[in-house]
Amino acid sequence: PTATTTTPTTTTEITATSTIAATTTTTTTTTTTTTTETTTTTMTTTTTTTTATTETTTTTTTTETTTTTTTTTTTTTTTTTTTTVLVCIPTGSMTAARKYHTQVTLTNGNVLVAGGTTDGSTALNSAEVYDPSSGLWTPTGTMSNARYFHIASILPNGNVLVAGGTTDGSSALSSAEVYDPSSGVWTSTGAMGFSRFYHTASKLTNGNVLVALGTTDFSILLSSAEVYDPSSQLWTTTGPMSAVRQYHAQVTLGNGNVLVVGGYGATQLRTAEVYNSSTGFWAITGNMITARQSHTASILTNGNVLVVGGLGSTALDSAEVYNTSTALWTTAGTMSSARQSHTASILTNGNVLVVGGLHSTALSSAEVYDSFTGLWTTAGTMSSARYYHTASILTSGSIVVAAGTTDGSIQLSSAE
Template sequence: MHKNQAYNEYTTGNNRLRKWWHHRWFKIICISIIILIIFSVTLSLVLKFVILKPGKPETITTTTPAPAITTTSIPTSSTTTVTLPQTTFTSITTPITSTSTTVTLPQTTFTSITSTSTSTTTTTTSTSTSTTATTTTITSTLTTTITTPEQPKWKITGSMNIARSDHTASVLTDGKVLVAGGYSHEKLNSAELYDPSTEIWTATGNMIHSRHDHTASVLTNGKVLVTGGFDDGGLNNAELYDPSTGIWTATGNMNNTREKHTASLLTNGKVLVTGGYNHDQLNSAELYDPSIQMWTTTGNMNNARSGHTASVLPNGKVLVTGGYNHAYLNSAELYDPLTEIWTTTGSMNTMRSDHTASILTNGKVLITGGNNANRLNSAELYDPSTEIWITTASMTDVREEHTASVLSNGNVLVTGGGGNGFLNSVELYDLPTATWTTIASMNNPRRWHTSSVLTDGKVLVVGGSNVSPLSSVELY
């Protein structure tokens, strides 16, 4: 009986111990499951809202009057750090603003756009584990400066002492501009000098003869040779201006009386005079030698012509184009100074007189406008290497007796002339794109004026006529 009692007590003790361990293991398992669930939920939240949360790109669009620029800033870097600390859930979001500043000055717009980043920090803490997740999105700071170049404008500068048209203008070696002769209700022999540094005109010595529709050439020695023109009749005389003394002296007379002719300074220092008018159109040509101050005849052109152009090509030859000889001409010919012979070259696509010819920086020759019973806005290019003419874009306005100046950037500035009345319109020929752009107009309509490219790159437009002769002068 004692044995049975002892056994029963032992059995009862063992059963109690087993039950105690079962309860303890059950609690441990439940607690572990709860911890695992909490950890899983926490990890899911961290992955969903912190680590895998996509950064938002920021787009900034800036529009200025001209040109319009759109700038897009994309997040450039992202840093993610994950550790496992304690359970406190803290979310800190710092919003940042974008600042856009626009300052507008005359003709120039400056736009500055600065964008900074949004930073988000999340901290999670639990009893046995801790998680810290930091996501930082950095948007690069961008500063954009937009500068719209100021469009060149026309400025009135000092007026001449005498109004005149059909005159000549020559840029001297000292940078001053000599204007000589012309017409102002009478033929003029007066001359005056423009000083770009003071923008003032001063009278200089008078020519020996009054004249208009003459030519003026700056020689290699710095003197200015004036030839022919019209007074009470055609002239064959020539005279020299010495800038060092301001005095004109007679030099040898040409062999032929002529007006509306051309004069070209050759690479050998001589001056070639071609064509013109003396009761009829002329085909004669002659050479002036500054070293002996004498004229000699040279080969005649194939066609008589006045109102034509003459251009000294980079190879030293002279290209003569168009003009008038009882009919408008499209023919062109080349003078070779080595042989003194004229040869025909390709004809222009359009007959024209009173047009312009400009030697471009690429060696080609640009012809603009003129008239052939109708005023023209067409333009064409001559290629010396092929001797072929091709049409290029037409000007906006028809015009004759205008001017064309090759600027320092290679573009060609065309001003005024006669079109639908006297013109103050101005157009630019862009060499790279072969297109014309209408730009700011001159202050005064004018034709029979002159345009001179100064040593600083500005263009001086002088005189001309707008029903009456003008003394006004403008700078571009």
């Protein structure tokens, strides 16, 4: 395909940086003067001895000294406040408006966006690449199958696996294909054992890709999972999962296992389970505090998992943390805005940036979770309110947020 470049517009790329935006230093000094007090008492005793010829006088003097010393104590208290601010840099417009697409950062630092839908029902087979050095989006090779609600994952060789999804929003795909960034060409690979969309994917420590759950047609939900081996290009079914679910979240833990949490079965779910990458089996783990779907899950620097927002009976502003050592959940503060269908990205300082999403309307707001204090702070707004968007981290630490929708019917071609 012939690559074309687009003219830069007013869309923007978000650079999330940690800045000492407000530093307050308070020094409190308490000084007690050192005092040395000396009390001297002199006692004189006179003894007179008289004999016939001699009178002798003896005088004895006793001195008593008492010294009292008090030390000086100085206390200095310094308070430093660090906030995360968003700096916007103009980029070019995307080649197509889309939602329900995928987005990954390639090993060369560029960003690949693939598939999705413009009208909300008809799938796209197009893909495009963002170059951070030029700020422009250019079309790349088209997929063999148009698809949305699919997954995308980076393979060990730098290629990108895309699997599943739907062409029309009613029937699922089992097909998979691989994108080669060096040639811009897509090649079909082994098909999954199950057709599925609304599934999730995680890269395992051995380079394989675990795909879990989803639905075949909205009415039939899946409890299955399977693993793609890039070397053989084949899929292997894992042990059975404990529950059917879609709209869930999935993340690879520091020990190489995989946590799947929440989602929707017959209703919103609190349950969670862990995939053991050594045995290939799943085990139930602790339940969340709040049932939720359409949420995010992020690995913190200490290895625990932060789950944010989502949908219960309404959009949620709550967050909670899964302790990987105890398998227990604890509350993690409250966001300023309830939101679902948002994105969450790990910043270079270990904090988590949450962007956009849906409450009663699309949100443009962003906020940051401080992984050390457990507190949330607002972090500015995007130029466009959006949900069903995607986000990925560049090698510079900047975060690119792309496409999505403002109201479910109007899809965006902007990125920031």
